[in-house]
Amino acid sequence: MEEKLKAEKIKITPQRREIIRILTELEKTHPSFNQIYRAIKETQPNVSRSTVHENLKLLVQRGIIWSFNYKGETRYEMSPEPHVNLAKFNGEIKDIENEKLDEKLDEIIKILNEEEGIEIKSLLVLVEK
Structure with missing residues (x-):
């Protein structure tokens, strides 16, 4: 996925690298925002909800990942x-x-x-x- 970020000329920050790791780890579960946020907080306790949200939003906007709503919760999809x-x-x-x-x-x-x-x-x- 880092190759996709480079192709889109998106800087790979430590937060983005961690989001990618978590998304890859949770890929088959279609994680919610809260699941992703909790997982990232374990390794980066100072990361804010808005940082995670804005990075996920960027990945969706660039077509690197997809999102969908299910029962009032945004879920993230890795498979195009x-x-x-x-x-x-x-x-x-x-x-x-x-x-x-x-x-x-x-x-x-x-x-x-x-x-x-x-x-x-x-x-x-x-x-x-």
């Missing part, structure tokens, strides 16, 4: 590929890796693009269990 997420009753969100689903998502993207004239930036499907 279209895929299905499964939200469990306990709030855990995980990726479903299934080749048939991936093919169907590709079909949806193609239909939206060719028939509706919508160029898809990203596609996120969230299914509740």
